[in-house]
Structures are given as structure tokens and as C-alpha cells.
Amino acid sequence: MTEKPKRIALIASKGTLDMAYPPLILATAAIAMDMEAGIFFTFYGLDIINKHKYNSLKVPPLGNPAMPVPMPNILGALPGMTAMATMMMKSWMSKANVASIPKLLDMAREGGVRMIGCQMTMDVMGVKKEDLIDGVEIGGAATYLDYAVDANISLFI
Amino acid sequence: MKGGIKLAEDIKVDSTLDCKGLVCPEPIVKTNMAIKKLQVGQVLVMESTDAGATSDMHSWAKRTGHQLLKEEASGNVLKFYVKKMK
Numbered sequence: 001m002t003e004k005p006k007r008i009a010l011i012a013s014k015g016t017l018d019m020a021y022p023p024l025i026l027a028t029a030a031i032a033m034d035m036e037a038g039i040f041f042t043f044y045g046l047d048i049i050n051k052h053k054y055n056s057l058k059v060p061p062l063g064n065p066a067m068p069v070p071m072p073n074i075l076g077a078l079p080g081m082t083a084m085a086t087m088m089m090k091s092w093m094s095k096a097n098v099a100s101i102p103k104l105l106d107m108a109r110e111g112g113v114r115m116i117g118c119q120m121t122m123d124v125m126g127v128k129k130e131d132l133i134d135g136v137e138i139g140g141a142a143t144y145l146d147y148a149v150d151a152n153i154s155l156f157i
Numbered sequence: 158m159k160g161g162i163k164l165a166e167d168i169k170v171d172s173t174l175d176c177k178g179l180v181c182p183e184p185i186v187k188t189n190m191a192i193k194k195l196q197v198g199q200v201l202v203m204e205s206t207d208a209g210a211t212s213d214m215h216s217w218a219k220r221t222g223h224q225l226l227k228e229e230a231s232g233n234v235l236k237f238y239v240k241k242m243k
Binding site for chain 1: 178179180181182183185186188189190213216217220221
């Protein structure tokens, strides 16, 4: 008899480039470790699976003291600074050969990561099912809880 | 069962996977895909330049039940010999 597989249940609530990585990396790594993985995308986290947005997620320089650029943080409020911070982050990531968000999404889909879009926040933010990438199901809190109650690991990101 | 320490020359390699240049999570994702294509008992060598791969490969082997036979390092290239156990 085979043991019941271990499971990770993630909530992705942020839509910035840096915050899109942790849920996708953990979910794809979990699949590689013969675990089950599911991600519930809610609020701005929906951008990660929004086909018009997932390829252009941004890094916020404002209020982000970790940006390794020696300048007053308030300058991050200037027009163009978000684009610049995003460009810098993308260039570092590509130098380090980190997989892109579209590539990680493909890996997640191929690996069978269960991806759930939150219906309530889709309604709030005017996101339609056809705005989301293929392979995403739609559900609510109960859908997530039903999946997560049998999970060994659950994280809110 | 964990075997004793073997020399690399003694290990018959059935497949090699080049993960050089790739970083987390790709080495273990690709390793897991590659091991699925082998028969039980066959050996895969995964080559990586990711310094985090050592810890990750130990955890991966522990959780998946495959056996990490041996690790080698030459320069910045790490080699992991994995035996498919199931």
C-alpha cells in the first residue's frame, strides 16, 4: 500500500514580481518531491495567473528599503522608478538564471499544481475567468479550506 | 537500505542530466522528471552548479525515497549519483 502523499496548500495574495516567486517555487519544488501542491490566488495574487499581467509583474521601489540602490527611498515615488526597479530586478534574475514567472507557471501546470482563482476577489477586481491562464479553477474560501485541511504545510504569502 | 560508500568508478551510470547554470527549483524539478524515465535500480547523475543543490538533493532523496549514492565536486560543478528505488 502506498502512503498518502504529503501536501502543501498555499495562498498567494500579492501581485508583485518578488512575491510571485515564493508560491510558484514552493509548489513546483513540492511536486518534484512527490507531494501534492495547490495555490489559492486571491486579491492581487490573481495577477500572477492573469494572462494580461503575469508577464509584466513589477517590483515596488517605494517603501522597499531592501532595494540595493543607495538613494533616499522617497525617490521611489517618482514616475518611472517602478519600471526601473523592475528592470533591474529582472536583469539580476536573468543573470542568476532564475526561471521567469511564465516558465514557473508552465512548470506548475505540467506538474499538476492545483491552481484556484478566488471568485470573490475576481468579482471585486473585475477579473473574468477568461482573463486567467488555462488550467485554473475558480473557487472560494471553502474550496481552499477543503484542500488545506488535509495539507501538511500551509502558507499565506 | 543505505549502501556503503562506493567509488564513482564502481557506479554504473544509466543517464546523465545537465542542470549546470540552473537554480532552485529547477535542478530538483528536472531530477524528479528524469528519474521517472528510468527503471528501478538504474542510476542517474545530475550535474549542477547551484550551491544550494547539495542540501536540496539530500532533502529530495529523503522525501522521494530514492537513494543518493554519492556526491562529487569538481570545480564549481557538483555531481549527484541517484539510484531509482521505486
